[in-house]
Amino acid sequence: MTLIDKLGLFLTLLSIFFFTNVNAGPPSSSASPIDFGDVYSLEGVLILPYVEIREPFTAYYDMPNNRSRIDYYGDLVLTVQRGDQDDRNDDVIGISYKIVYAVDSAGLPVRKCFQANGSDIAPVQPQSALPDLTGFTYVTQENCPQYGSEERGDKNCELWKLVNVVEEKTNKYRFWLTRDSSGNPIPIHYVMEGFNSLFGSHYDKYEVSYKNYARNQVNESVFDVIQNISCSGYPGPGAGRIAHLHNPMAEFMSNERDRESMVDQTFTIFKKDHNKQYDNQTQEALRKTYFRFNHRFVQSHNRRNLHYKLKINHLADLDDSELRMLRGRLYTKGYNGGEPFDKPTLKSRPSELDWRLAGAVTPVKDQAVCGSCWSFGTVGTIEGTYFVKTGHLVSFSEQQLVDCSWDQGANGCDGGEDFRAYKYVMRAGGLAASDDYGSYIGQDGKCHDRNVPKTVQLRGFVNVTSYDPEALEIALFKNGPVTVAIDASQRTFSFFSHGVYYDPECGSTPDDLDHQVLAVGYGTLYGQRYWLIKNSWSTYWGNDGYILMSQKDNNCGVMTSPTYPLIA
Numbered sequence: 001m002t003l004i005d006k007l008g009l010f011l012t013l014l015s016i017f018f019f020t021n022v023n024a025g026p027p028s029s030s031a032s033p034i035d036f037g038d039v040y041s042l043e044g045v046l047i048l049p050y051v052e053i054r055e056p057f058t059a060y061y062d063m064p065n066n067r068s069r070i071d072y073y074g075d076l077v078l079t080v081q082r083g084d085q086d087d088r089n090d091d092v093i094g095i096s097y098k099i100v101y102a103v104d105s106a107g108l109p110v111r112k113c114f115q116a117n118g119s120d121i122a123p124v125q126p127q128s129a130l131p132d133l134t135g136f137t138y139v140t141q142e143n144c145p146q147y148g149s150e151e152r153g154d155k156n157c158e159l160w161k162l163v164n165v166v167e168e169k170t171n172k173y174r175f176w177l178t179r180d181s182s183g184n185p186i187p188i189h190y191v192m193e194g195f196n197s198l199f200g201s202h203y204d205k206y207e208v209s210y211k212n213y214a215r216n217q218v219n220e221s222v223f224d225v226i227q228n229i230s231c232s233g234y235p236g237p238g239a240g241r242i243a244h245l246h247n248p249m250a251e252f253m254s255n256e257r258d259r260e261s262m263v264d265q266t267f268t269i270f271k272k273d274h275n276k277q278y279d280n281q282t283q284e285a286l287r288k289t290y291f292r293f294n295h296r297f298v299q300s301h302n303r304r305n306l307h308y309k310l311k312i313n314h315l316a317d318l319d320d321s322e323l324r325m326l327r328g329r330l331y332t333k334g335y336n337g338g339e340p341f342d343k344p345t346l347k348s349r350p351s352e353l354d355w356r357l358a359g360a361v362t363p364v365k366d367q368a369v370c371g372s373c374w375s376f377g378t379v380g381t382i383e384g385t386y387f388v389k390t391g392h393l394v395s396f397s398e399q400q401l402v403d404c405s406w407d408q409g410a411n412g413c414d415g416g417e418d419f420r421a422y423k424y425v426m427r428a429g430g431l432a433a434s435d436d437y438g439s440y441i442g443q444d445g446k447c448h449d450r451n452v453p454k455t456v457q458l459r460g461f462v463n464v465t466s467y468d469p470e471a472l473e474i475a476l477f478k479n480g481p482v483t484v485a486i487d488a489s490q491r492t493f494s495f496f497s498h499g500v501y502y503d504p505e506c507g508s509t510p511d512d513l514d515h516q517v518l519a520v521g522y523g524t525l526y527g528q529r530y531w532l533i534k535n536s537w538s539t540y541w542g543n544d545g546y547i548l549m550s551q552k553d554n555n556c557g558v559m560t561s562p563t564y565p566l567i568a
Contacts, residue, residue, distance in 0.1 A: 328371020430454025
């Protein structure tokens with residue numbers, strides 16, 4: 001063999017090695033479709049950076065047999081798409097299942113299954129955990145993103161990209177992959193970024209990171225999870241017809257038109273439920289963007305199957321800065337002028353208490369978009385202690401505190417503190433009933449407290465011993481509802497629905513407390529001690545305006561700074 005022949009053979013072998021190596025470059029055509037196969041399993045994590053969600057999942061895809069399964073947060077939520085089933089009904093085209101953990105009457109976890117039937121209009125089909133890369137073009141070779149982030153590792157990846165421009169929206173898609181020894185693609189990382197030129201900001205972003213991809217490997221038994229379990233329809237009117245609620249991955253793997261259709265469907269329901277109307281299309285598009293983020297957060301959180309659930313409420317079209325406006329509790333260091341709590345020795349006290357049952361609590365109110373929570377918390381404890389002393393429940397005026405307590409250092413809709421409200425009431429000679437002072441208007445008004453009768457007078461207020469659950473329970477039992485300051489900055493609080501609320505990210509130091517509410521009782525649910533808290537964000541929020549807050553670890557600071565007034 002001549003030297004030229006040897007060189008030619010070497011170049012041929014080198015070429016074969018290059019195009020079959022796991023880190024090889026692109027296929028012969030830079031716009032070739034990427035085929036991940038019609039049968040595979042993989043693990044991944046869905047990343048929603050704008051709402052700080054990282055949701056692990058495991059997916060099984062079997063297109064030839066018309067079925068798929070995706071599990072979220074381990075085994076907490078199992079979703080199964082069976083396009084091969086018809087429930088012995090010619091009108092049913094596929095069945096979608098969702099299996100979650102519920103609790104029985106003893107508070108123990110039990111499996112519960114929900115079922116939604118497909119139709120000729122909306123058939124149930126297998127759900128891929130990988131996007132369709134048709135139209136993507138090869139860009140370059142670069143270091144792969146590490147699992148669960150966009151930070152780069154040492155491994156080499158192909159980067160594929162697609163850019164779509166639809167009116168004012170520019171959607172950029174990037175996908176990183178490697179290849180096996182046969183040249184088959186292996187998914188690594190997927191990023192979608194949507195930019196809206198009208199807003200001058202991103203209206204959407206999500207990422208999906210992949211690992212343990214196995215082509216042509218799905219165990220038949222993974223689809224047997226629905227056997228030996230009874231499935232019912234989804235609760236709530238129309239709940240089963242919102243497909244991506246029982247198949248969450250659909251939103252993130254769909255094309256732009258279908259993805260927007262899913263968001264539009266839920267946003268339309270939200271607008272109708274809460275009578276939302278917007279000034280123009282630009283404003284509505286912005287509100288839909290906020291709704292999109294909040295809706296994803298609520299759904300992902302609920303798939304974690306914690307001891308409490310979230311829901312979409314009237315706040316779901318607000319951004320973080322607007323939600324922050326509802327939390328108007330300020331903090332001033334140092335002694336606030338209150339009397340210390342003289343904790344009595346009681347032979348016994350009830351294990352559960354709810355002052356609503358005794359008639360000591362007025363209906364839930366709505367502070368609107370005004371940082372006046374401090375006035376509602378203060379008025380609530382005045383109403384309760386006044387009831388305990390007189391037997392009469394009177395709705396007192398938050399608006400009087402908003403309008404008139406500036407000389408005590410309060411700032412109306414821009415925030416205040418309970419002790420400043422007490423001091424104002426003492427200085428002004430009392431607090432008027434709402435009927436006498438005038439309705440709450442949700443903004444700073446003109447003080448006219450000299451022109452109205454004062455129903456209740458104060459002689460001081462008491463600081464309940466901090467960090468002492470027994471002291472707070474006794475104060476509630478002996479004196480009536482107590483106002484408490486909490487950390488309400490977590491998004492989980494904004495969209496609380498029911499259960500016992502505990503968020504480990506919630507602060508409890510005096511500096512953390514940004515919202516004033518009313519404690520009206522305490523008790524135990526499924527072995528968890530809680531405080532019964534009345535909020536001032538209307539009955540659309542929480543459980544008809546209330547929340548059960550865990551006593552564990554002084555979560556969110558309920559026991560940090562409780563106070564109640566002394567009725568003159």
